[in-house]
Amino acid sequence: MIPQPPAATPELAEAALNCVALSRARKLAEWIGASRQLTSSGVLKPALAMEACSALGIELPPGRLRTALDVDELMRDWEVACSAGYIIPAGSRVHATGRLADATPQNVLRDWLRAASTELGLPAEPCPGCLTVLHELNEADGPLGLAHLAEALRSAEPAEDGDAPCLDCGDPMVLEMRDGQFLTVDPPGIVGHLNYGFGPSRGRPPFL
């Protein structure tokens, strides 16, 4: 999901940028810059990891650092930077991406959302419904019923809309509904069509 205006406000983007996890991930990506060398495990070489820790203010574990994997704090920042799309490890090198410089509210919130989704174990592109349910559960003092969650979903999404290409020509069709009423039908002539009748023949061919 890519947050769209008006939801992607500058205020929300600023809050995302001030979020500790994202802020640290950006700092790590800035430090990585054009290219840094990786070990065969796909993490920073120990000497580089020490430099990165210094740049991020991370206290190193006592003794000789054998691998970056031993520094939990650094690896958390690394994961967030990867999830947000700020860095891309590829083979023996890692580099920062152009997303760091892309500070439009929409893109900042997209980066934050991707990082948060990974942290929560959600799919890469969580739908607005998933996020609404998580928000409701987080705000609640106790268990919530499905009816409450359904109402929250209904309130959070002012209208159901669909944007899909026509199977014949590939041109877009847009439908927007609220409370059973069509708000947008574009083009106005959109029709439904059942290519094979209901009954035992359904599913033959399998795409229907």
Place this chain on the structure above:
Amino acid sequence: MNLFRSEEHARRWALFNSQSEEGFISLPDLAGFFATESRHHMLEPDYLSAWFPRRGGERRAYLERIGKSTPFWLGTPSPS
């Protein structure tokens, strides 16, 4: 069920079944088809036990109400 920009687009579709001329349904009718009573209870804990069993009957009644009471809509024989 598929959506097309118009009936003409559906008929031009490469996979259009020539025996499905009666398969067109207007958007308001289609919306109603997917909004029968049981559909409003899909998030309730007893949906599978209390509401899902009613769905078949609701669909049939709705289709008959909008004039789609042919075997194509109400049930076709096995293609074998």
